Amino acid sequence: MRIDRDFARELDSQDELSPFRDRFVIDDPDLIYLDGNSLGRLPRRAIELSQSLVSDGWGRRLIRGWNEGWMYLPERVGAKIAALIGAHPDEVIVADSTSVNLFKLAFAAVMARPERSTIVTDDLNFPSDLYVLDAVAKSAQPRRRVAVVDSPDGVHGPVEGIAQALDTETALLSLTQTVYKTAYCYDMAALTQMAHDCGALVLWDLSHAAGSVPVQLNAARADLAVGCTYKYLNAGPGAPAFLYVRRDLQEQLGNPITGWMGRADMFHFQPDYEPHPGIRRFVTGTPPILSMAMIEPGVDLLLEAGMDRLRAKSLRQTGYLIELYDELLKPLGFALNTPRDPTRRGSHVTLTHAHGWQIDQALIHEARVIPDFRRPNHIRLGIAPIYTSFSEIHEAVLRLCSVVEQGLYQKYDPDRAGVT
Numbered sequence: 001m002r003i004d005r006d007f008a009r010e011l012d013s014q015d016e017l018s019p020f021r022d023r024f025v026i027d028d029p030d031l032i033y034l035d036g037n038s039l040g041r042l043p044r045r046a047i048e049l050s051q052s053l054v055s056d057g058w059g060r061r062l063i064r065g066w067n068e069g070w071m072y073l074p075e076r077v078g079a080k081i082a083a084l085i086g087a088h089p090d091e092v093i094v095a096d097s098t099s100v101n102l103f104k105l106a107f108a109a110v111m112a113r114p115e116r117s118t119i120v121t122d123d124l125n126f127p128s129d130l131y132v133l134d135a136v137a138k139s140a141q142p143r144r145r146v147a148v149v150d151s152p153d154g155v156h157g158p159v160e161g162i163a164q165a166l167d168t169e170t171a172l173l174s175l176t177q178t179v180y181k182t183a184y185c186y187d188m189a190a191l192t193q194m195a196h197d198c199g200a201l202v203l204w205d206l207s208h209a210a211g212s213v214p215v216q217l218n219a220a221r222a223d224l225a226v227g228c229t230y231k232y233l234n235a236g237p238g239a240p241a242f243l244y245v246r247r248d249l250q251e252q253l254g255n256p257i258t259g260w261m262g263r264a265d266m267f268h269f270q271p272d273y274e275p276h277p278g279i280r281r282f283v284t285g286t287p288p289i290l291s292m293a294m295i296e297p298g299v300d301l302l303l304e305a306g307m308d309r310l311r312a313k314s315l316r317q318t319g320y321l322i323e324l325y326d327e328l329l330k331p332l333g334f335a336l337n338t339p340r341d342p343t344r345r346g347s348h349v350t351l352t353h354a355h356g357w358q359i360d361q362a363l364i365h366e367a368r369v370i371p372d373f374r375r376p377n378h379i380r381l382g383i384a385p386i387y388t389s390f391s392e393i394h395e396a397v398l399r400l401c402s403v404v405e406q407g408l409y410q411k412y413d414p415d416r417a418g419v420t
């Protein structure tokens, strides 16, 4: 393995996706952004689109905009996301946040298995997912129980433990396909099969997978899924989330938060609720058009690049980063907290270090590298293959080395923690 800068440049020159970088706003080339797994970069097209949507759409079309495309924007954008995650276009819709969608679908699933008492998940799951599953278990009648299966090593998903936990009492298995802390990826088809074998439904959170890890919801026979758009889909801060319900389940499940936007013939204003046919019933209230429209430019770029090519590049890049870690970072006290097995690895690489928080702060404030940090000491280096270059990865590792070798981190307070 070559660790020189020229090798990184060679890798960039061989990269057929490198032209996509120019389709994003990158006006500070010295700043290395490795946090696309928390907030993706701004696609250039989103600037024009937001300006015309505000001035022409809101400004001039006013209420008429609803009949000129806004009303069915959730379906339209959902259909495009469906193409990225191996689903039919009428199985995905955009609404609410990931947490809220998780509640809606988990509750619907539990209600569809009235005789069963448990929801199974793992301790690697995103905290919000655990809180929501807990809320679902407490709000359901009768009350359900959440069984949280522990990872054997804090890195890999507890596949064997889940197999043991699943039984005829399980109503729902809910997992995050790519684990936020370690980038471990579950085998979606295998776990879905395991749950189906005991009659449970499965709900996948795709927040860290959509746009970086190819997911085949239909091929895996997945029942339900939710996910973020502001991470690898590059839709902007707080952009609404998506949800997937397999076709044959759509009429069987109910949205627990019934609202007029998910009602059949919503403008008849009947006092009784009757669900809209198909996926639309999982919408509750008025869609946030300005931020929902911002999902499309990023998704279009990913569709143009193609998930297979993006995955191939992502694996080359995380593999390259892990090789640089072996050569340069491991000797400085870092440890790898991400699977080496490429089939089980998502698109970020997590490193731990005894001074993790201080190093993170020094990286941001002294070395112009923006990573991502999760307590207690996880530095996550997110690779968004659509715009991250090999040279950036190389340079980030060199800067990480100098932060440690020169002791630049020592002046930061080890006890404070913020957003990144």
Ligand SMILES: *Cc1c(COP(=O)(O)O)cnc(C)c1O
Pocket: 097, 098, 099, 100, 126, 128, 129, 176, 180, 205, 207, 208, 228, 241
């Ligand atoms: C980012 C993320 C979320 C965020 O949910 P919000 O409702 O958008 O705040 C939820 N789950 C997972 C697994 C995530 O990675």
